[in-house]
Amino acid sequence: MKKSKSFTILSYAVIFVLLILYIAPLILVLNVSLKSYPEYLMNPIGLVKEIQWSNYVDAWTEGNFANYFINSMIYTVVATVLTIIVSVLGAFPVARGYVKWSGFIYLFFLLSQFLPNPMVSQYKLMLSLRENLDFFGYDTKLGYIILKTSGTGVVFMLFVGYIKSISRDLDEAAGMDGSGYMRYLFQMIMPLMKPVIATGVILTAIGIWNDFVGPIMYLPSKVNYPITFGLKEFKGQYGNNWPLLACGITLVAAPLMVLYSFIQKYLVDGALAGAVKS
């Protein structure tokens, strides 16, 4: 099919304008993060004249980011690993029909995507759990991690679909050789599920790392703040000191951006899979 040249040029022009809309804010943040506060006040958008690397050191120590970063890592890694394991434990028997009413269980789990907002009584539940247990529930790391661990979401559905494509003969063969259920699941099935597990890990990890409302509701103590909440508090403290805040933004965003550039391909596939399946 013939393409009109003017249309192609117009397309590039539109895309170019949009790219500016998406990239310019990031460049601005980097630029401001290197300015001293007086220079920023004098000239907020011009190119930086004297580069102040010390801003980053200040932001890192003042913002207590080391601590928040470790917390975020703990939440993301533990809850993601748990989510993957729990989803496999749910998805495998349902996909294979090794439990009774597996069709019904699948629908019941699917319902999780359409339920009324559980926030109100979830909050009450977390409070009363903490009331009775010292280490679990409201304002505990463990409570937040367990709340974020789910074996019934999009990841579960992705897994069910994928497991159905793995041959059942493999189960029989492993059973004949006397393999137990657990061993089969972890040593045979999970290695075969690598691509879909990669997708699941990315979807879950981004969701937890970027969770904004959850920590505000369930992690009010400073020792438990993840990095998103830390950044919010940092903004509260430094109001309009944009050079320092820009350093904070960069410190929080940089690890994600680096990771994103590596896993971009999987991420795009994963996002699609998640959206189309749900």
Place this chain on the structure above:
Amino acid sequence: MYPFGKGMARYVPLLLLLIPFALYVVFYFGPSVLTVIYSFTDVKNIPGSPVKFVGLDNYYDVFFSGNSGERWRSITNTLIFMVVVTIVQNGAALFIAVLINQRLRGDNFYRAVFFMPVVLGVSVVSLIWGMMFDPLSGPVNMLYEWLFGYKDMFFASFTHAFGYIIFVQIWMYMGYSMLIFLSGLQSVPKDLYEAGYIDGTTKWQSFRHITFPLIASSFTVNMLLSIIGAMSTFDIILATTDGRFNTRTMAYDVYKETFRGSLEMGLPSALSVVQFLMILVFVVVAVKQMRKREVEY
């Protein structure tokens, strides 16, 4: 036939399945059902306080209690938010997906850039735009002054703050919708366009009569995601204005009343149920409309 042992060993899968089942029932399904029940009671956020049924009182209060003027504004805001986000986000996403799908050079790079805000997350995105929209030193205000000789208060403006929140929401999730449209577009067989070209269709006709019907299923997915997303997210409001300057929506109200309001939990529960019913109505209407347009090839 279950291949992993006999007797008690047959119950191992069931026992392990109980872990996700219990997590789901305790932390999501249970609270969800309880919220519906709470909406008919005067339950308070005090452990051990007596609970009694109050019928539809909470629902009455949602719409007609003391500060009901603000509630109606939240409801209007929610509807505006949903309609504008759904239309503009999907419109822009479809347009850009069609542009990128012509195999422009660097299309992977464009995809990655437009999807990036989702990766950055709400806390980073809201701060970036807080900086862009800073009334004193932000570049957008300088642009406004240079172009129109006019300055805005952005997130601190009673009349405009909500509009800017909608903009940031669309900026953040447009790339997501675009990806879904792109995957739909890539599944359209190329020979259909060639057949159309031989028959002398214009670009618009081939889009309207070939592309559009064939990507209708991506359209449905996108509509559902934006409707449900726009009706139930409030993190961007929390992160930018925290509900001030006339930017509250129903989802934000549920959060606010549960978490920082009174100890009454009946009212926010009733509000959650109303929100759920509204989502349900819009989703059903949207799905019915879209299903009509879907075709197979």
